[in-house]
Amino acid sequence: MNKIRLALPLFSLLFIVTACPDDDDAIFPQSEELLIGNWLPAKVVDICSQGGEETYTYTSCEQNGTLSLFLDATFERLVFAKNQSGECVIEETLFGTWEAVNSGLTFTFEGGDDDGTTEFFDYIEIDASGNTIRIGNRIYESNEPCNGGTGITFSYTEYSRQIN
Numbered sequence: 790m791n792k793i794r795l796a797l798p799l800f801s802l803l804f805i806v807t808a809c810p811d812d813d814d815a816i817f818p819q820s821e822e823l824l825i826g827n828w829l830p831a832k833v834v835d836i837c838s839q840g841g842e843e844t845y846t847y848t849s850c851e852q853n854g855t856l857s858l859f860l861d862a863t864f865e866r867l868v869f870a871k872n873q874s875g876e877c878v879i880e881e882t883l884f885g886t887w888e889a890v891n892s893g894l895t896f897t898f899e900g901g902d903d904d905g906t907t908e909f910f911d912y913i914e915i916d917a918s919g920n921t922i923r924i925g926n927r928i929y930e931s932n933e934p935c936n937g938g939t940g941i942t943f944s945y946t947e948y949s950r951q952i953n
Contacts (some may be wrong), residue, residue, distance in 0.1 A: 821889050823919045828856040828948035834923075836943035837935035850877035856948055862886050864896060889913075894924060912945055920950040 828850055833845045847854075853869040864887045870880040885899040893911040898904060914923040925945025936939045 816839055822860075823915050824858050824889070824913075825860050826858065827951035828858070828922060829854070829951050831947045831949050832853050833944065833946050834925075835933075835935050838938070838940040838942045839935075840952075841935075841937075843935055853877060855951065862888060877918070885938075889925065892938050894922045912943070914945075921947060922950075 830847045831852070832847060835843045837843065850869050850871050855865070855867050857865045864885060866883040867879055868881040868883070869877055872878050882902065883898055885897045888895045892913075893909055894913055896908045898906045898908070910924045910926055912923070912925045912927060915929070923945045925943065927943050928941050933941050
């Protein structure tokens, strides 16, 4: 009888802990608000199938671009590049809505040639400081050359939080 009395509170605690609601649509249920803000592109990293990685660091012009994620689930992305005169200018402005779904991010573009297009990224990581995010995809089959090998297995873009 003493064993039953001792086990009952443990089972109750276990039931309470495991019976909490599970939100499969949220990537970081307590931290999703950490995504809100202006993000500056830093680099693209490709993890190669035969080991190693390749990194493309954005130019100083390209680093003027922003990925802005707003609280109302909209986004704006400004892409900068040098024009034929060598001036750093906005090359493209993208906007639409974003949603944290199934451990990733979905962007739905509005307007222009991309109207209605949806892009899903199955990888997102926020560093402990909340000032760096990595958004990318696990590419299981790619024939693009990578580090002397034959494919990329994982690719992400790293952004730094714009601090005013």
